[in-house]
Amino acid sequence: MTRTPKTVRRDCTLRQLGDLFAKDDFNAYPVEDRSQVIGVVSKVDFLASFVFTPPHIMPRYDDLMNLRVSSVMTPEFIYVGTRTKLTRVLELMVNHRIRSMPVIERDQRLAGMISRTDVLRALNWSARSWS
Numbered sequence: 290m291t292r293t294p295k296t297v298r299r300d301c302t303l304r305q306l307g308d309l310f311a312k313d314d315f316n317a318y319p320v321e322d323r324s325q326v327i328g329v330v331s332k333v334d335f336l337a338s339f340v341f342t343p344p345h346i347m348p349r350y351d352d353l354m355n356l357r358v359s360s361v362m363t364p365e366f367i368y369v370g371t372r373t374k375l376t377r378v379l380e381l382m383v384n385h386r387i388r389s390m391p392v393i394e395r396d397q398r399l400a401g402m403i404s405r406t407d408v409l410r411a412l413n414w415s416a417r418s419w420s
Contacts (some may be wrong), residue, residue: 290392294402296321297330299359306335306358316388316404320362325397328362329390335361368393371400375411378403 297306297318309318310332317331338353338361368391369378381387382405389404 290401290403290407292401294319294391294399296326296399297358298322299327299357299362301358302354303335303338303356303358303361304354306330307354310335317390317402319391319399319402320358321399326368326391326393326399328359328364329366330358330362331388334363337361366391369403370395375408375415379408379412382408 295309295313295315295318297309297320299320299322306318309315317329319326320328320330338356367381367385367387369381371392371394373392378390381390389402391399392401392403394400
């Protein structure tokens with residue numbers, strides 16, 4: 290688990306978010322407001338903003354890039370607690386095809402982010418200790 294993950298604020302623009310995705314190569318960021326996680330914004334959420342729909346056949350690029358994270362984030366997201374067992378984390382990731390998810394403390398504060406890489410690393414460590 291990454292214990293000090295990077296987060297974004299709800300008023301972050303898609304332009305800023307795109308720059309962060311390019312720089313950090315993360316799959317998702319927790320969205321924080323007043324030190325509490327209020328959502329998650331993923332690369333898919335970002336890319337979905339550019340899907341053309343009948344009412345928005347040709348949105349202006351600058352208009353899209355000035356949208357706020359709060360308008361594209363996922364406010365109802367899957368997360369785990371600090372005491373969630375690795376088997377449950379793995380089950381959630383597989384069943385929901387999640388690459389990473391927030392780890393939340395009881396007071397709704399962010400404790401970290403856990404990724405598939407973290408799970409693979411833990412499984413490798415467990416397999417070596419069983420041998």
